[in-house]
Amino acid sequence: MYTGEEEQSLIVAFVHGYEAGKANKNLTDEISKILNIDYGISKPAVGWPYQVKVYSEKNNCSWVEGFKAIIQEIIFKHRTSYA
Numbered sequence: 804m805y806t807g808e809e810e811q812s813l814i815v816a817f818v819h820g821y822e823a824g825k826a827n828k829n830l831t832d833e834i835s836k837i838l839n840i841d842y843g844i845s846k847p848a849v850g851w852p853y854q855v856k857v858y859s860e861k862n863n864c865s866w867v868e869g870f871k872a873i874i875q876e877i878i879f880k881h882r883t884s885y886a
Contacts, residue, residue, distance in 0.1 A: 818830060842861075
């Protein structure tokens with residue numbers, strides 16, 4: 804599926820739309836949990852996008868690259884759940 808340009812605002816909108824369609828917040832909760840527990844980046848009121856920003860700054864990468872890295876961790880961590 805072609806989704807166009809990769810940028811933070813489009814990714815955030817897609818993720819929230821995905822969760823709204825599924826009627827749960829498992830993905831954003833998992834993103835926040837990994838960033839908090841594994842990387843010590845707590846979730847402030849502005850939420851998981853800010854956590855991804857902090858992670859990306861610490862790793863000298865763009866927000867999009869940081870998001871992709873976290874999503875890869877989630878997929879590999881739970882890969883047997885999807886089999």
